[in-house]
Amino acid sequence: MPHTGDEMTCRELVGLITDYVEGTLPAADRRRFDQHLEMCEYCANYVEQMRATIMALGELPEETISARVRDELLDAFRGWKSS
Amino acid sequence: VEGLAQSQVELLEALRAGDEAAFARIVDELSPGLMRLARVYVSTDGAAEEVVQETWIGVLNGLDRFEGRSTLKTWIFRILVNVAKTRGVRDTRSVPFSSLDVTAGEDRALDPDRFFGDHTRSPGQWAIAPAPWPEDAVWEADAMRLVRDTVDGLPPAQREVITLRDMVGCSAAETCSALNLTEANQRVLLHRARAKVRAALERAFDDRGPA
Numbered sequence: 001m002p003h004t005g006d007e008m009t010c011r012e013l014v015g016l017i018t019d020y021v022e023g024t025l026p027a028a029d030r031r032r033f034d035q036h037l038e039m040c041e042y043c044a045n046y047v048e049q050m051r052a053t054i055m056a057l058g059e060l061p062e063e064t065i066s067a068r069v070r071d072e073l074l075d076a077f078r079g080w081k082s083s
Numbered sequence: 084v085e086g087l088a089q090s091q092v093e094l095l096e097a098l099r100a101g102d103e104a105a106f107a108r109i110v111d112e113l114s115p116g117l118m119r120l121a122r123v124y125v126s127t128d129g130a131a132e133e134v135v136q137e138t139w140i141g142v143l144n145g146l147d148r149f150e151g152r153s154t155l156k157t158w159i160f161r162i163l164v165n166v167a168k169t170r171g172v173r174d175t176r177s178v179p180f181s182s183l184d185v186t187a188g189e190d191r192a193l194d195p196d197r198f199f200g201d202h203t204r205s206p207g208q209w210a211i212a213p214a215p216w217p218e219d220a221v222w223e224a225d226a227m228r229l230v231r232d233t234v235d236g237l238p239p240a241q242r243e244v245i246t247l248r249d250m251v252g253c254s255a256a257e258t259c260s261a262l263n264l265t266e267a268n269q270r271v272l273l274h275r276a277r278a279k280v281r282a283a284l285e286r287a288f289d290d291r292g293p294a
Contacts, residue, residue: 010209050277
């Protein structure tokens, strides 16, 4: 479809996606973003993939300190309290 | 937010009164995130653990002087950044950190050739459009490894932000405060980092052919 002035382009949408998901996009741009998304399956794919990416980042296995270091810290806390 | 402020005051009072269970709780709650952020600055899990340990000692040393101008959580993350960067100066294997503008320079989130140029019939539209990904593919072990490796390879400032926001789960405000960034710079760094992780997954899924 030809580009007619106020319509958001795919390139613009991709550039604004973080502002969109962060909720910092001005209302007018947010409307243009939503309108574009409704008619463009490719951009819908992009947004969906970005959400999947963010979810995957949040699910990476995490590490923490060992029990030995934890015990040493609790010892340090007892020493700190009595100092 | 009021409840949060209230619970923070109570936690501070408990810690200052020497409540060991309260200290154990906050150590257990924050240490995984601190380990994550520490790994941005040092190259081994062992070194990261030492940084986290040194951070908690720094917390104890500073607790009586903490004035509550930031949240306790962001104050602790700031201590970690200081500890880790000081250590980074000694640790030759760690990544050098630049004091230059972290968002300066050409660092496009996505290859501009993915879109038709301004002097074509469809300016700004996809030239190479994103194809749907195979269902649930991001949850496979290979994909998760790729996500982790891609984050590890990001420029340090982007890695700091995506680690705190998307892996540790800090808010934008907490991340700005912990890393001493403006909201706008935080968003630019997050934008570039997320786009690169998505692009890495896309390349991997495209190489596998159609679902």
